[in-house]
Amino acid sequence: MILSRRLFAAAIICGICLAASCRNDALAAIQTNAKTPPRPTPVQVYLVRGLADIFSLGMDKLADRLRQQGYPASVYSTHHWQSIAKQIVANNTNGHKEIIVLVGHSLGADATLNIANELARANIPVELVVTFDATQPPTAPCRARALRASSAMSISPRTAACHT
Numbered sequence: 146m147i148l149s150r151r152l153f154a155a156a157i158i159c160g161i162c163l164a165a166s167c168r169n170d171a172l173a174a175i176q177t178n179a180k181t182p183p184r185p186t187p188v189q190v191y192l193v194r195g196l197a198d199i200f201s202l203g204m205d206k207l208a209d210r211l212r213q214q215g216y217p218a219s220v221y222s223t224h225h226w227q228s229i230a231k232q233i234v235a236n237n238t239n240g241h242k243e244i245i246v247l248v249g250h251s252l253g254a255d256a257t258l259n260i261a262n263e264l265a266r267a268n269i270p271v272e273l274v275v276t277f278d279a280t281q282p283p284t285a286p287c288r289a290r291a292l293r294a295s296s297a298m299s300i301s302p303r304t305a306a307c308h309t
Contacts, residue, residue: 195251254279
């Protein structure tokens with residue numbers, strides 16, 4: 146069980162690295178005619194704990210591992226999902242564009258999908274949403290990459306379909 150969790154944490158870190166490198170490679174390709182080298186788009190990882198912040202302490206450990214890899218990661222309570230979404234929208238409005246990765250456990254997993262949907266309404270893309278044991282997850286927004294894991298450690302990656 147511990148090995149499975151470590152492998153899953155490693156997979157998340159690899160997914161974040163891949164998301165960042167794909168986005169930065171695309172940016173570099175667009176800016177090949179620029180005289181100065183392109184700056185990589187910053188990645189920001191938002192981790193959301195579950196009920197009462199006591200059953201999701203693994204989010205803190207995952208944030209520490211991400212920080213060790215050089216990725217800014219912040220851990221929040223599930224009750225603050227609306228303020229997280231507002232903070233991201235405000236940052237984006239002020240020109241601070243970043244690659245957004247959302248990770249949540251239990252009720253925090255549901256909250257990450259709520260955040261992703263709020264950002265989709267504001268036309269702000271979310272690169273990756275990772276959910277651990279979501280309780281009643283809403284639908285992921287259009288074009289969002291989602292990685293859902295259950296307590297049985299089954300992993301189901303998918304990209305949400307667009308329904309117009």
